Amino acid sequence: MTRAATTRPRGPVAVHGSRASFARYVADAEARGALVVQPRMGFSDPALMRAGLRATRDAAEAVVGTLTIDSYTRVGDELSAVRALNEDHSLNGYPISSLSPHTSRWVLDGVRDPSFPVQVRHGSARPQRIVAALAALGLDATEGGPVSYCLPYGRTPLADSVRNWQQACEFLASLRATGAEPHLETFGGCMLGQLCPPGLLVALSALEAVFFHRAGLRSISLSYAQQTNSEQDVHAIHAxxxxxxxxxxxxEWHIVLYTYMGLYPRSREGALELLERSAELAVEAGAARLIVKTVAEAHRIPTVAENVEALRVASAAARDAHRAAAARTTHRTSAGAPPVSDNPVYAEARALIDAVLGLDADLGRALLTAFARGYLDVPYCLHPDNAGRTRSYIDDSGRLTWSEIGSMPIGPVARSSGRLTARGLFDALSFVQSRHDNHVLAPTAAPPRRPRPLAGLSGGTSRR
Incomplete structure (x- = not known):
């Protein structure tokens, strides 16, 4: 087993294997009316990882594979990853920079090809070694971002993450000189998984995409995570x-939707129902790719078979949604995104983006200033570089909205309301889980109680 040789990747490297474009595969699927589905999947056993990729490849009409990286590698602790491997301990992902390149090439050989792209997913605020390792294997698709892979995942200073991601993006962009078209997906639209109103999610996803573009990348996907209200989610994806x-x-860009990332339904029926709703949302709103969740989500890490089931269920739901859309004479997405006046998510996101872009010509410095001033402020996020003065709640229609906006420059477009009680916060966290579990377990029961904005506790105090 060998470790990656450098901390910071430098210059173009040879790209081995297929030159298939990740983005082109997604675009071709979209052109023929197929939603691309993708699992979260990562195993430290190379044989199991290879088997998982092969099973994924055969699971659906339009599907891409995933190498999800383990937690040690994400934080740069490769010595612990190597120690665990030498002691035959399983990790919670694939240790791409600790296994030998020969082993990783064997995992991919005969599996990854132009008809089956593979993306590396990692969650790291220090992605340079991971990016160098994936490039050495001929892979050129990954994801993350300077904000979204910093604030929720630890205490790495935001300034360090911005610098690290600048280096990683520039290295990925340099691969274009080898004939590759590296693809980078933002994670900004998935911040915290739940309870972050869509306007901020959309703004963060778009800002990270601009960050990638300014570093030289020209193949980008923008993420958004399914939230609590389908109409609001459609507005968010349109925005x-x-x-x-x-x-x-x-x-070349596309939208990638994540099946709900908060507390997931515990029942099998509720979990599958929520997955199907996410596939329908992707089709209705115009997302080209869907990251799925499995029936095991609320309980444990899923098996390969459970991932395959989720891919098949999502793909079938998307096909049905496409057929239903084709059968209708009018379709909500046929006219494109609604005007600004009709899309409050766009208006809020645009206000945030314009405020950040106006702070500094260098977007990295602008992001740092925006968080320092509270122009960007993620609710319930405890990272030291997050102001912590915003709060959100779920209103009576199931929409995520702001109860406190702190210093974010969205006053004219955001409707701030009452504060969230401690009980209301608990209800909000379990809102989607309860809605789908209660629906399938007790169809005649009253819907789950919606957390209401009440005077009193705000769910936390200002940290600055």
Missing amino acids: LRRLAAELLPDT
């Missing part, structure tokens, strides 16, 4: 599509 068109010239 993200519109912003991508406005902010990313000369770029």
